[in-house]
Each structure stands twice: as structure tokens, then as C-alpha cells.
Amino acid sequence: METLKTKKMKEVHPMEDVLRMNRIPHIWCPGCGIGLAVTAFAAALEKAKIDLNKVAIVSGIGCTGRVAGYIKLDSFHTTHGRAIAFATGIKVANPDLKVVVFSGDGDLISIGGNHFIHAARRNIDMLVVCVNNFIYAMTGGQVAPTTPLAAYATTCPFGSVEPPINIPYLADSSGAVYVARWTTLHIRRLTNSFIEALDKKGFSVVEVISPCPQYYSRINRLGDGLDMMKFYHDNTEIRHGEDTKNLDIGFQGKIIMGKFIDRERPSYTERFD
């Protein structure tokens, strides 16, 4: 007798094409915003009109440093702070590739700050996604170059005395051709920014403000991930084209978002030819 053939429904993740499903679940804590940034990026990859075989993604070290491992592209998890330098090598050696650097504020702006400045100056064609959670989270909550003045961290138990860095201003003044900032609440706009930046020739920077409920919020008593999302909802303002000088973020102060810079400059590989 012939056996009855039943069609089995297979559960398919909507982003299976761009995510490494065999590595899920990821390592991020509940309420963390990095997953949202990844979701937005994955959506952008699907929507952008680029050959995904020709995209390489490079991360440094830290919570956001793990992103490369979850994105189904040629992906590199490198040393702390050196993601941009590694990506520069890839781009310059093979200009046909699209290169994305996905890392955190400590990795890109503190230990990798010099590479950030110089890659922007050279206008190496790459998209740099900087997830800014105001703290070193992987190592347990130390002060970061983005930690707002007077915020607490484990290595500044009496409140930070260092003025934080303004990432869009740094990118702007170093020569980036595309600079935008969004929070992880503004997924649709963030996704659109990613699509635009992926299409851009030159050094593009997208800063993603993200909650860190486990360290930044806990040490500073700011509640959980949802509380931070509510905070973003109430305390953000979109100002496209705003002068990047005015984008400092104070402790629980207003966050100005938007696309600040979108300009044309010949990229390094174009000049090299």
C-alpha cells in the first residue's frame, strides 16, 4: 500500500538568507539593542540592490564585535580596535568588494580611534556601523569614550569626569561622506540609512544609539530595555542636516538624530586609479 505523503511545513526565519541561523541564539542580553541594529542591517541587506556575495563584514572585539559572526556574508572577527584597518586591507586589495565594519563605540572610537580618523580622511569606501551603548559592556561596565559626563561606570565609581566624544562630529571633521545617527527605536529610519549608506561611495558612518540594560542602565539605575526605549521615544528629535557640532549627548539628555552629512568626495580607490 502506498504510504500517504504529507507535506511538512518548515519553519523559515524571514531573514534566513542573511543570518547564520546555526549560530542563533546569539549572546546578547535581554533588552540589549544590538539585535535590533542587526535586524535593521539584515533588512537593509535584503532591500539594498547589492550582490551579497561581494560584501564582506568586519567586526572588532566587544558585544557588537560579535555581529560579524551572525551575518551570513564573508565575515571577520578581528582584534580589538583593528576592524577598520583590516577592512581597509580588504577594500584596497580588492576594490570590487563592498566592505562593512560593524562594531562598538569602545572598539571604533577609543582603541580604534586613530584608524577611524584616518580611514575617514582617506575616504576608504566602507560603511561603518557604530553601535553606541555608552559603556564597555563585554568586560563588565567600564567607562567608555562615549560615557556621558557624571554617568557611573565600574572604573569611575564616583561618576565620569571625562567629556564624551561626539561621534558624528568626529566623522564629519575627519572627512566622512555620509553621517547619520538613530536609536534602536527608530528601526525603519535606521534601515533606510543603512540602505543609503550601502549605496554610497566613500566612508559612511551610521551611529546607532543602543540600550545596555545589563551594565549602563543597571549601574546608572535607568531601568530595563523597555524603559530605555520609552526614553528614546520621549527624548529624541530628528534634525536632518544639523551641524554635527551640536550633537553632544549629555547624561539622559536629548538625543538629536537624523542624517547630518551626505556629500561627495572621491574615495581612496578612485583616487588611486
Added chain:
Amino acid sequence: MKANPRDVLTGVHYIDGDVAAGYGVLAAGCKFVAGYPITPSTEAAETFARVAPKGNAMFIQMEDELASISAVIGASFAGVKSMTITSGPGYTLMMEAIGFGAMLETPFVLLNIQRGGPSTGVPTKTGQADMMQSRWGSHGDYEIIAISPDSPQELFDYTIKAFNLAEMYRCPVMIMSDECVGHMTEKVVIPPAEEIELEPRRLYNGPPGEYLPFKPDGDFIPKMVKAGAGYNLYISGHVHDERGYPVTNEEFKSVYLRRLVDKIRRNKDKIIELKEENTDDAEVIVVSYGISSRVAVRGIEKAREKGIKIGNLRLVTVWPFPDEKIIDLAKTTKAFVVPEINYGQIAFEVERCCHGRANVVLVPHSGAGVHNPDDIYDAIVFAAKEKKKIEGIVEYKTKLEKLVFEGGFKLKE
């Protein structure tokens, strides 16, 4: 000089190694720590950041490890005892400035809580694979001192000793601990301040006009002054003469550079500290350091129960290496067993000093864990039975290696 009571948290504590080190830094009179977050050493930096105001000391988190160690060298010339705290990858980034510090004969201390390597490796678990790096990691010729503590109590005690050695010999001193000791919680007894002996900075007191920053005393070591004390100090990382001015002459190289190695090599006997047990008539001697020496104890005891004459040599000071001690012991013993959490580093040094007189059995470990004491025991038994002289290091095949590479083992996440 005695420690300042304000800096000493006298009493009996139940703390982990990283915290004990943080307390030790304060007790040693250190007034400046610069660091950068890195697992598994952050607790030591955090501890110091928390207690620093008590000792009127300062913690600064720099933008990376290169900056951290440079700040430490600067602070040392400003006249305060200073240190940095890090782990493998950060330690590697410090290599450039460690050579620079050695060249300037800067007293400072570096705490390396070793983790599994190479590269990013296993950040949260233990390793002992930076031992050769501590000696050879920077370019050019220099000598440093490295100490390897095996308990939170020792992390406290030897942190103080490290500062004393740094001041005495004007060289970088490395505390080569590891994640296991750093995260081990045990009783730590902190004595009253008057029982803690500190080495003060060897300051020059003469008139400014006559001061030569690199003119050595009888024991090869020049006196220092504080920046800002009116001496108009000039310090350069180039090969320099007694005035500190750059020279390019070949003979100066061998005169001035030679002192950088000689001041340690010729004071070796004063620097080296070892812990020895039953080595006089031992047929096999276990040579170990750091966490491995604690794991080895079980293997040693088991071997002793089985009637093997077993000795135990623990290297508290790993660098400078106790050449003479190993040479002497090699004359009377059959073999050395060297357990270490790497694939052979200090074992090479033991082999070198044996001069073919005794066998050397390495018990390796990948890192991310400590030895199985049975491996050490088995290696001891093998070494005791072996009658032939074997040229080269015998690498003992551990249970872990057999598990992973033999018989269809599958990795689990």
C-alpha cells in the same frame, strides 16, 4: 620604609585574586594606575579605582593599552609608583612601550592576568602562554623581572614585592598571574602597615648641575629624580650616554646597552625566589609556577604515596630564570617534569639548563582549563621509570589530547 597605614586594608579578607592584587597595589604605595578594560583582569582595575581615593591615588582608564603603559611610564618619571593591569592581547599591545620603559630604566609594574591564546583566544578562561613573551616580547635586548603567584594571598604579597623590585632595579616587573588565580576566592591576610616593608625610590639628592640620569651606582643602577624638581631632565628612548643624550657610537652601545641586561643578570641571586621541597635526594623533580604548581601538588602527593622520591621546585621568580639551580639539580636527579598551560615554554628553559644530564618531560595544556593532576602523576611515573637519557623534551600525551584527537570526539558548544 614602612607602608602608609592609610593604604593598607589590614585584616582577614575573603576575596578573589584580582581584588587582592588591587589591595596589594594600594598597600605598595602605588599612586597611579592606568588601564584599559580587558577580561579577565578588569576586577583588579575596578578594585583599585574604588579604593584609590583612600590612598590619595589615581586611576585613569585610557583609550587603549598603548596609551595606558605610556601613561604609566610618564607617571613613574613624575615621581610616583605606577602600574598597569592587563591580559594577553593588551599585553601584546604594550610590547613597544615595555622596551621603551626598559631603555629608560623606568620602575613600573605590570600585572598580566593570563588567558587562553593566541589572539582573542578564550578571554574568560586561564592560560600560561605569555611566559616567554614577558621575557622576549619587545624588540632589542633587555632584561625584566617576572613573578608568578599561585594564590590570592600571593597576588597581594607579590604585588608589593614587584613594586619593591621595580624600584630597586629600575626595570619593568611583570606579575604573570592567570585567570584561575585571578578569579579564585580565598582567605587573604593583610598585615598591619608596619609589617609591610617598601622599597623607596632611589632618589638623587645632589645639586642639579652634577646630576647624570644614567650614571650607575655600584650595583649598576642609576639614581632617579622627579620631573619638576629643577634638574631639567632629558630622557630619550635612543641609545644614550650617562647624560641621557643620544649616542650613535658602537662602543657606547655595548657600554650602555649592556648595563640594561647586566643589572639583572649580575644581581640574579638577590632577585630570584624559589620554593623548594625534597629536591635533595629526588629522582624526579616537578618544576612549576603559578596555578600549575597548585595543581601539581596532587600529582606529587600521589607519586610520593607510591614511593617515588619526588621533589618540588616552584618558580616564584620565573625571569630571570634560575639557571644555576636547574644545573645543580640536574646533576642529582633523573628527570624534571614540567607542567605548564602551554605547549612548552619554560620547559625549554629547563631543557637548556639540564645540559643533557636529566630528562625533561613536558605536561602541556591547551589553556581554558588547568591540568588533570593524574596527567602530572602519570608523567612523574613515566619519568621515574625511564632509564635511558632522552634527547629533547618528552611531550606527555595528556588525557585532554587523547580525548580530543582520538576516537571520534565531537565538539560541543
Added chain:
Amino acid sequence: MKTDPKGVLVGSHYLSGNHACAEGALSAGCRFLSVYPIMPALEVSERFLARAKEVGATFIQMEDEISTLAAVLGASWTGKKSMTVTSGPGLSLMMENLGLGVMLETPCVIVDIQSVGPGLGLPNRPSQGDMMQARWGSHGDYEIIALAPSSPQEMFDFTIKAFNLSEHYRVPVAVMSDEYVAHLKEKVVIPPANKIEIEPRRYYEGPKDSYLPFKRDEDLVPRMVDIGEGYKFHVTGLTHDDRGYPIMNEECQEYNVHPLVWKIRNYVDNIIEVQEVHVEDAEVIIISYGATSRAALKAMEQARNSGIKVGSLKLDTVWPFPEKRVAELAKKVKAFAVPEMNFGQIVLEVERCSYGNANVFFVHHGEKGVENTDNILSAVKQAAQQNSVKDGIIECE
């Protein structure tokens, strides 16, 4: 595989060591050079850059030595043979990414033109003070390969050899030269391209979806693919499995790191090359490498003329160290004399591998000039007279 004729400047040339190195790189098929300016290695990039356009090679000057090696690793994964050139202080800064190169098993070549250290030292004087650093400078346990050229011709030859070894074993290879050889001008013969044997990259050739970036071949070396070919692979500096995914336990650490050591240690016989002269009847052997071996060979001749049976063992490959050969020779000779332009580095290895069978004399070389043989000769004489084996290294003043 034969090399691409485009990069080969066939003929007899009068070149400095640095220029010969650049020519060697181009002949080996190197198409990416990333540097940061440092004395005395500048001329390599100058020469490379001068020829880059016609050969179709890429050059970038980065913001520091850290990023330099990072860029080299990135470039290597695009399929281009890549190299960087530096000197002591730069090498110290590269140590972090050297470790990454080892962990990602990335073929690349690092040329170190050694000058006097530590610190800034003497940037324009030769030294051999980075030899141990090349082996031990990065944290964690690993093995690398290091070659030591002693002439511009060898700078050319060894640079090609370095690329071949690095492709074959998928490990960063260091060419440990020094300021003397780098600035020395001599005749360099560049053979035609069809005489230059090149090790091709060991590419994976199976189906795309079953590619595992760290699945080892029988000789423990995994296969590579280029970025942008659709393999969508992941690699990480964390301890990883065959897929390149991080796993944080001791089994995986053993699984990942032990083969990094084995893939070199098990093949030392294929890797190591030494040059021996008059070792058969020698009672003293001078063990040398790099620039020092120029004086060593002269000293050997001079000593032979005065009746002392001296031989020479020149280490073309310094790491992995030729343990077996040194141990064999130690049984035959009275002593080794080891001249080095440092305060004793490779001599420690010689002591280790002598197993008490021969005396080991250390000669602090170079004060009177690199080609001067006085110190070596006096050590050799002393060594020939010494009949009993002493403990430890005997240092000659």
C-alpha cells in the same frame, strides 16, 4: 607553479638588500604591500611603489604599524599575496595582529630590518635583537617560521621562499634581516620567471555550502577561499571549531591551538634549511645567521689557515630552530661559537640543543663592524683549547 613574469626583473643587478627584497616580493607574486615609514626599512616600499603600477600591485601607507599588519591580513583574504616591512619598534606594534594572523592561519610575510633596540635604540645601526621576539612576541602559544638572509641575493631568494612557506603552511613568515644587509649593495641575479617556483594558494575546491574554513587537510593545514566568491564563511580570533565559530571550552582550545603548533613542529624537516661548510672534520663550529654569517665564514677561513679545524653552520631558517642538527653536531665537536649582534638570544637555543655535549661560546658581535672577525677568532681559539665541557654559556669578552 611558475611565477607570473610580470613581476620579475630578469637579469643581473646591483641592488641593496632592501631593493632586492622588494624585487623578491614582486617576483614571488606579492601584489599588496602595506607599510608605515620606519628606518631602516624605507627603501623596500620605495622600490615596490616605483614598480607597483607596471606590475599591477597595490600599496598603502597606513596610519601606524598596528593597522599595517591588520590591512595585510585583510588583503591576504582577498586572494592577494601580501606583505609588510618594518623594523624593531614597528614589529613590537605588530605583535597583536601577528597573533591574529596565526589564529586565522593567514598567509603573509613580515620583513623585519632589525636595528638596535630596545626602545628607539639606534635606528640606523644593525642588530639581531628581535630574533626571540619573532618567535615569542605575541601572547599565547603558536609557532611561526623565520628566515635570516645574509646578503642582497638572499634577501631576494628568501623573500620568495617566505611567501612559499607562508602559503604552504598558512602561517605568517618573518624575514629577519638587519640594517647592514638591507643597505648593503651587491650583485643580485634574478632568474627568469619560468625558473622561479611559486607555491600557489591552497584553495578549497568543493561545493560552496560545505566549505569549512578550518577543516584541516592531512598535513594539518586548512584550505582557503577568497572573499567575494560566495562562500560566506566566518573566521574569528576567538578559539574556534572547523566552521570558524567560537567555542569557549578547553576541548575546543586543544582542538584549535594544538594543531597550530603541530603543523609546524611536525614538518620541521621540510621547513628547515641550513648551510654547512667544513663541518665533517671540525672541532669548533661557528653557528651564525644573517649578516653575522658573513664574518663567520671569513673567520672560519682565517682559523683554518692558522690550523684550527673550524666549520660553519649558517641558519637560513632560524625558526623553527634546527634542534636535531645542532644536537647531532654537538656530539662531534668540542664547541660551538655563536656570534650574534645582541646580548645572547639564539645562543640560548644552541645551549639547549647541545645537551652538554659541547661547549657553547657566545660572541658579542658587531662592535668593531659587521664584517670584523676579531671577536669570533678569539672565541674560536679559546674554544679549540678548551677540553672539558663547562656548564652554561661561556661569554667571550
